[in-house]
Amino acid sequence: MWKKKNKKAVQPSLEVKELSIQDVRKAVHAYADNKPNKVPLSVIIKQDLTIDYDLLSPYIEGIPQKTYYMSRETYEIFEEEDFELAQEIDRVQQAVDLYIQQSEDMPIIDMDPYKRISFFKLERLHLLSERPTRDFYLTDEEFMISYKKPE
Structure with missing residues (x-):
């Protein structure tokens, strides 16, 4: 055996x-x-x-x-000084995903050429507990967000 x-x-x-x-x-x-x-x-x-x-x-x-x-949501890698940014990206991306799921619309500021995320729209559906300190933008990649302003 x-x-x-x-x-x-x-x-x-x-x-x-x-x-x-x-x-x-x-x-x-x-x-x-x-x-x-x-x-x-x-x-x-x-x-x-x-x-x-x-x-x-x-x-x-x-x-x-x-x-x-x-970031768990975008898989971006950040240096130590950008830890809060990594956390914010995850919170905002989750809120954006839920918003799109619930409303079948994009949570961007109306008429914004850069597709800036509307924190007001996310807050109105109680998807954000606190407002981020920087702007985020919707990219053309599968509804992912970015903190970098498009050109």
Whole structure:
């Protein structure tokens, strides 16, 4: 009779290194390209919006010295000083998605050539608990938002 040994795969611990946001982005893109189709990219995002470098270990050479955050909604990666922006993007994107679902309309300011998000419309449906500190814009990509003003 064969005995099955319970061995957990031992993963070498990752070394803290000087890694740029571009290094992290490259690793995330490689992970996204190679992950199984049914696995969402959001599995690499921890509750506090930090990135799970153990999952990225085949694609990155360590853990960055700097803290980087990743939006669960848009998958953008942010530097430590932009943590609030990452949180705001997630809140506003969720509100925009719900607004479109509920009203079958876009929550943009009427006649705005930049498709600026109307916080008033989102608040009217109780989709935002607090008003963001910056403007957001609806992009042409699957109703995603951006904090960058279109040209």
